[in-house]
Amino acid sequence: MHTDPTCIFCKIAQQEIPSYRVYEDEAVVAFLDLSQVTKGHTLVIPKHHAKNVYELPEEVAADVFKRVPTIAKAIQRETGAIGMNVLSNAEEVAGQTVYHFHIHLIPRFGHEDGFGAKWITQNDAFTSEELTTLASNIHSQV
Numbered sequence: 001m002h003t004d005p006t007c008i009f010c011k012i013a014q015q016e017i018p019s020y021r022v023y024e025d026e027a028v029v030a031f032l033d034l035s036q037v038t039k040g041h042t043l044v045i046p047k048h049h050a051k052n053v054y055e056l057p058e059e060v061a062a063d064v065f066k067r068v069p070t071i072a073k074a075i076q077r078e079t080g081a082i083g084m085n086v087l088s089n090a091e092e093v094a095g096q097t098v099y100h101f102h103i104h105l106i107p108r109f110g111h112e113d114g115f116g117a118k119w120i121t122q123n124d125a126f127t128s129e130e131l132t133t134l135a136s137n138i139h140s141q142v
């Protein structure tokens with residue numbers, strides 16, 4: 001398993017610095033995000049160091065994502081959240097500040113609970129032909 005001795009989340013995974021653990025097994029750790037954007041805000045990380053989704057090996061992705069439903073439901077039960085945002089930021093433009101892959105679980109309690117993602121729908125920005133080409137071009141590179 002690859003680790004980076006300079007990485008803060010590797011240090012959390014190795015118990016070199018403390019965290020508020022909510023889950024741990026051989027491959028994955030989940031702990032409370034110190035920022036607590038909403039109550040129960042949790043990060044799920046692999047013990048394997050990978051910068052972000054672009055560098056995440058498939059088997060590590062499988063290890064992390066398969067734990068998400070169980071951890072999400074435990075947070076929901078404990079906090080009484082009525083919804084949850086599940087997200088991962090990759091690179092600075094997307095808001096990534098710690099370069100060890102992590103999934104944010106952000107329980108939601110209402111529209112004014114502290115979290116918000118600006119979502120501007122662009123229904124008319126692309127023609128049907130452009131969307132067909134775009135989908136086809138992405139498809140050919142999967």
Ligand code: AMP
Binds near residue numbers: 019096
């Ligand atoms: P991102 O901006 O998506 O890279 O998220 C990084 C998150 O890590 C932020 O929400 C921080 O609050 C959180 N964070 C940074 N250091 C720690 C730490 N030592 N323990 C818990 N959460 C942390």
Ligand code: ZN
Binds near residue numbers: 008009099100
């Ligand atoms: Zn790391």
